[in-house]
Amino acid sequence: MDCRIIKSPGENTLAILNRRKGSKEELGTPDAVGLVQGKLIEMICATDVAEKAVGVTIEDIRGSCPQNMILLAIFGDTASVTAAIEEIKRREKNGQW
Amino acid sequence: MDCRIIKSPGENTLAILNRRKGSKEELGTPDAVGLVQGKLIEMICATDVAEKAVGVTIEDIRGSCPQNMILLAIFGDTASVTAAIEEIKRREKNGQW
Amino acid sequence: MDCRIIKSPGENTLAILNRRKGSKEELGTPDAVGLVQGKLIEMICATDVAEKAVGVTIEDIRGSCPQNMILLAIFGDTASVTAAIEEIKRREKNGQW
Amino acid sequence: MDCRIIKSPGENTLAILNRRKGSKEELGTPDAVGLVQGKLIEMICATDVAEKAVGVTIEDIRGSCPQNMILLAIFGDTASVTAAIEEIKRREKNGQW
Amino acid sequence: MDCRIIKSPGENTLAILNRRKGSKEELGTPDAVGLVQGKLIEMICATDVAEKAVGVTIEDIRGSCPQNMILLAIFGDTASVTAAIEEIKRREKNGQW
Amino acid sequence: MDCRIIKSPGENTLAILNRRKGSKEELGTPDAVGLVQGKLIEMICATDVAEKAVGVTIEDIRGSCPQNMILLAIFGDTASVTAAIEEIKRREKNGQW
Numbered sequence: 001m002d003c004r005i006i007k008s009p010g011e012n013t014l015a016i017l018n019r020r021k022g023s024k025e026e027l028g029t030p031d032a033v034g035l036v037q038g039k040l041i042e043m044i045c046a047t048d049v050a051e052k053a054v055g056v057t058i059e060d061i062r063g064s065c066p067q068n069m070i071l072l073a074i075f076g077d078t079a080s081v082t083a084a085i086e087e088i089k090r091r092e093k094n095g096q097w
Numbered sequence: 098m099d100c101r102i103i104k105s106p107g108e109n110t111l112a113i114l115n116r117r118k119g120s121k122e123e124l125g126t127p128d129a130v131g132l133v134q135g136k137l138i139e140m141i142c143a144t145d146v147a148e149k150a151v152g153v154t155i156e157d158i159r160g161s162c163p164q165n166m167i168l169l170a171i172f173g174d175t176a177s178v179t180a181a182i183e184e185i186k187r188r189e190k191n192g193q194w
Numbered sequence: 195m196d197c198r199i200i201k202s203p204g205e206n207t208l209a210i211l212n213r214r215k216g217s218k219e220e221l222g223t224p225d226a227v228g229l230v231q232g233k234l235i236e237m238i239c240a241t242d243v244a245e246k247a248v249g250v251t252i253e254d255i256r257g258s259c260p261q262n263m264i265l266l267a268i269f270g271d272t273a274s275v276t277a278a279i280e281e282i283k284r285r286e287k288n289g290q291w
Numbered sequence: 292m293d294c295r296i297i298k299s300p301g302e303n304t305l306a307i308l309n310r311r312k313g314s315k316e317e318l319g320t321p322d323a324v325g326l327v328q329g330k331l332i333e334m335i336c337a338t339d340v341a342e343k344a345v346g347v348t349i350e351d352i353r354g355s356c357p358q359n360m361i362l363l364a365i366f367g368d369t370a371s372v373t374a375a376i377e378e379i380k381r382r383e384k385n386g387q388w
Numbered sequence: 389m390d391c392r393i394i395k396s397p398g399e400n401t402l403a404i405l406n407r408r409k410g411s412k413e414e415l416g417t418p419d420a421v422g423l424v425q426g427k428l429i430e431m432i433c434a435t436d437v438a439e440k441a442v443g444v445t446i447e448d449i450r451g452s453c454p455q456n457m458i459l460l461a462i463f464g465d466t467a468s469v470t471a472a473i474e475e476i477k478r479r480e481k482n483g484q485w
Numbered sequence: 486m487d488c489r490i491i492k493s494p495g496e497n498t499l500a501i502l503n504r505r506k507g508s509k510e511e512l513g514t515p516d517a518v519g520l521v522q523g524k525l526i527e528m529i530c531a532t533d534v535a536e537k538a539v540g541v542t543i544e545d546i547r548g549s550c551p552q553n554m555i556l557l558a559i560f561g562d563t564a565s566v567t568a569a570i571e572e573i574k575r576r577e578k579n580g581q582w
Contacts, residue, residue, distance in 0.1 A: 002524070002526050004526055004529075004530055006529070006530060006533050009533055010532075010533050010536040010537055011536065012532055012533075012535075012536040012543045013529060013532045013533040013536060015508070016528075016529060016532055016545050017529065019545075023112070035526050035529060035530075037524065037525060037526040039099070039134065040134060040158070040168050041099050041101055041132050041134040041168055043113075044101075044103070044110060044113060044114065044132060044168075045101055045103060045132075047107075047109055047110045047113055048103050048106055048107050048109075048110040050109075051107040051108065051109040051110060052107055058109045060113050061525070071525050071526055071529075120209070136196070136231065137231060137255070137265050138196050138198055138229050138230075138231040138265055141198075141200070141207060141210060141211065141229060141265075142198055142200060142229075144204075144206055144207045144210055145200050145203055145204055145206075145207040147206075148204040148205065148206040148207060149204055155206045157210050157213075217306070233293070233328065234328060234352070234362050235293050235295055235326050235328040235362055238295075238297070238304060238307060238308065238326060238362075239295055239297060239326075241301075241303055241304045241307055242297050242300055242301050242303075242304040244303075245301040245302065245303040245304060246301055252303045254307050314403070330390070330425065331425060331449070331459050332390050332392055332423050332425040332459055335392075335394070335401060335404060335405065335423060335459075336392055336394060336423075338398075338400055338401045338404055339394050339397055339398055339400075339401040341400075342398040342399065342400040342401060343398055349400045351404050351407075411500070427487070427522065428522060428546070428556050429487050429489055429520050429522040429556055431501075432489075432491070432498060432501060432502065432520060432556075433489055433491060433520075435495075435497055435498045435501055436491050436494055436495050436497075436498040438497075439495040439496065439497040439498060440495055446497045448501050448504075
């Protein structure tokens with residue numbers, strides 16, 4: 001799994017995420033966006049970890065034809081996004097899913 | 098084949114599964130979700146094993162464009178889901194399909 | 195090519211096959227299902243072998259986006275499905291296509 | 292490139308080809324079908340070789356999502372189809388495209 | 389990148405290109421067709437080289453689902469198409485894009 | 486990640502980009518186009534870097550079915566596009582995302 005954090009994401013960056021996300025709710029202007037990319041089965045486990053974290057919103061992002069891959073976007077303040085990403089990495093490393 | 102079990106899956110996790118499943122019946126709030134990912138031919142055999150197990154419901158989950166891959170989601174109480182996943186692993190290991 | 199046989203396929207297994215098959219005729223409840231997965235060119239040759247066998251019905255099954263792969267499903271009584279699968283394996287082994 | 296010839300193709304085999312071909316003209320019942328599978332650029336060159344051969348009809352066949360792959364189907368009497376396939380193989384071997 | 393030139397392309401060859409091209413203008417009957425296949429980023433650079441060449445028309449050709457691949461078709465008289473293809477090869481070799 | 490710059494892009498090149506871009510705004514005739522191709526997660530980070538650069542416009546470009554790949558196109562005067570591309574390369578090299 002690849003994990004990245006974008007602080008103060010710009011307008012175009014949010015527009016690309018908005019055009020490709022699964023739900024239809026408009027994004028606001030989050031402080032930070034965490035991104036996680038991997039196999040579908042890993043992404044669903046990562047979603048579950050992230051949504052049990054505090055203070056973040058989660059969206060699945062489609063590539064145009066992302067095979068069995070989706071991208072997970074985690075929105076929130078920088079500390080919460082960082083904490084969620086750290087928890088995902090910790091679980092993956094320890095094989096706790 | 099990759100196999101995972103999520104206990105007490107959160108709301109977003111179920112929403113992602115709901116948006117991508119083959120049937121149109123709404124999921125309830127299962128105790129656990131078992132996930133199995135592999136080649137289409139393996140998934141169909143795993144479906145057959147899982148549905149002959151007791152106390153679980155089965156759905157095939159699409160990635161946006163999962164080539165010959167689908168993800169199998171097995172819903173039910175934790176013990177039943179675990180038993181179904183164990184049976185799938187046992188069959189695969191013994192080449193019984 | 196991968197070949198598998200499912201005896202007395204369950205309801206969900208048949209539902210997944212029904213949702214993904216090329217023709218629009220409803221499947222009944224066959225005794226057995228033979229599955230063959232490989233490259234498109236191989237699948238078309240396997241179709242031709244299977245349909246010259248006795249007592250089986252054939253369907254091509256789509257993954258959501260199976261590149262050049264399709265899955266061939268062969269329905270019928272267990273003996274006929276087994277015979278068709280054996281003939282496909284024999285032809286492939288002997289390079290008779 | 293993979294090349295195969297099916298003699299006296301059965302009804303299901305022709306039905307699968309019919310469902311996936313590019314043009315809308317119905318196929319008759321040809322004596323033989325030649326199949327060629329490779330990269331898109333090779334298939335277009337093979338099409339050009341085949342249609343300059345005598346006594347054959349050509350169709351491009353889609354897998355459900357065949358990336359940059361299409362399958363070329365060459366219909367006609369057995370001798371003509373064999374001659375067209377041989378010419379395609381000869382050109383590829385000699386790098387004459 | 390793969391590059392090929394077809395001289396006096398036949399009717400079926402042009403029909404396959406016509407069915408898959410990006411623009412809606414009907415092709416005439418060009419003397420020659422140059423084909424270039426590579427990654428999307430390379431194809432866009434090759435398009436720019438080709439359209440600055442003299443006497444050729446350019447089309448992007450889709451495979452059914454060509455991932456990040458498109459095929460570039462360059463139409464014109466044999467000398468112009470050959471010159472355009474040579475310029476594309478020269479640029480790629482010299483890393484001039 | 487692959488990065489390229491096209492100076493004074495031609496009409497066909499812009500037409501191909503126009504047909505495949507995510508937003509619906511018509512492109513003008515930019516002095517230069519910068520292209521960046523990589524994994525979806527990298528592209529979103531590159532978008533954020535590019536849009537914090539001065540004097541450029543950004544579009545995501547779809548291949549027909551680009552899996553988890555998109556192509557980023559950066560439009561503007563030659564100096565601005567070059568600066569944005571350099572910043573993207575620098576960040577990637579230093580692992581600053």
